[in-house]
Amino acid sequence: MKPLCARLLVLAVLGALLAMTSCVFDHSDVVVTEKVCVFIDEYQTTGTYDTFALCDQFKEVLEAKLKEYDVEKKDVKSIHMESGEFKTINVQPHDWKVTTKIDIARQDVPNGPYDNGPAPFMKFRNQSLKQLQGRPEDADMYKDGVKLVNKALEALVKGEDPRLILIINNETVTPTPSPSDPMQFTLKACVKFQFVIRMNNHHNGGGGHH
Numbered sequence: 463m464k465p466l467c468a469r470l471l472v473l474a475v476l477g478a479l480l481a482m483t484s485c486v487f488d489h490s491d492v493v494v495t496e497k498v499c500v501f502i503d504e505y506q507t508t509g510t511y512d513t514f515a516l517c518d519q520f521k522e523v524l525e526a527k528l529k530e531y532d533v534e535k536k537d538v539k540s541i542h543m544e545s546g547e548f549k550t551i552n553v554q555p556h557d558w559k560v561t562t563k564i565d566i567a568r569q570d571v572p573n574g575p576y577d578n579g580p581a582p583f584m585k586f587r588n589q590s591l592k593q594l595q596g597r598p599e600d601a602d603m604y605k606d607g608v609k610l611v612n613k614a615l616e617a618l619v620k621g622e623d624p625r626l627i628l629i630i631n632n633e634t635v636t637p638t639p640s641p642s643d644p645m646q647f648t649l650k651a652c653v654k655f656q657f658v659i660r661m662n663n664h665h666n667g668g669g670g671h672h
Contacts, residue, residue, distance in 0.1 A: 492659040496523050499652040506645045509635035517626040520618050538619045541657035543611040547598035550591045551648040557592040559636045565629040566607045568614050583607030
């Protein structure tokens with residue numbers, strides 16, 4: 463085969479492969495990972511206490527991403543919780559070691575009854591608060607809490623607007639805080655979730671994702 467013919471054959475094969483690849487990407491599913499975070503400010507003068515935090519931005523986050531891809535909720539093929547992230551900010555006036563149990567519940571109506579839960583979500587055991595500063599760390603999740611979140615995410619895709627409540631039950635702090643030595647910090651807690659968008663018969667919008 464002459465060199466020119468060989469080059470033309472190679473170009474033809476590459477062109478066919480690129481055309482096939484473009485077709486695959488235009489009609490493939492898209493995997494998207496997002497997260498909803500809350501900031502919990504703590505100022506405690508005792509070693510045992512309960513606090514609450516509200517996660518209610520799931521609908522806003524999901525709808526913004528669907529708009530970016532120019533699709534609708536019916537195009538969401540699947541959705542699930544991927545992980546939980548926890549980070550402490552501005553721990554004062556010194557380090558503390560805490561044992562804390564965090565439950566999660568669904569409560570769509572403010573101050574109303576729980577729609578689901580509470581269920582165990584995660585636990586810190588003798589955890590240094592200063593070690594949780596900086597980069598967020600993935601935490602080990604209890605399956606009952608993850609199951610509750612997944613049910614709420616599935617309801618979200620069906621058009622509901624789930625509100626999730628984090629219930630923080632602190633069991634012990636070392637050393638024990640007191641009015642003369644109060645414990646102060648902010649906890650950033652995030653629920654990371656992933657969903658798959660069915661892109662068949664859709665053109666990517668909002669910047670042309672491929």
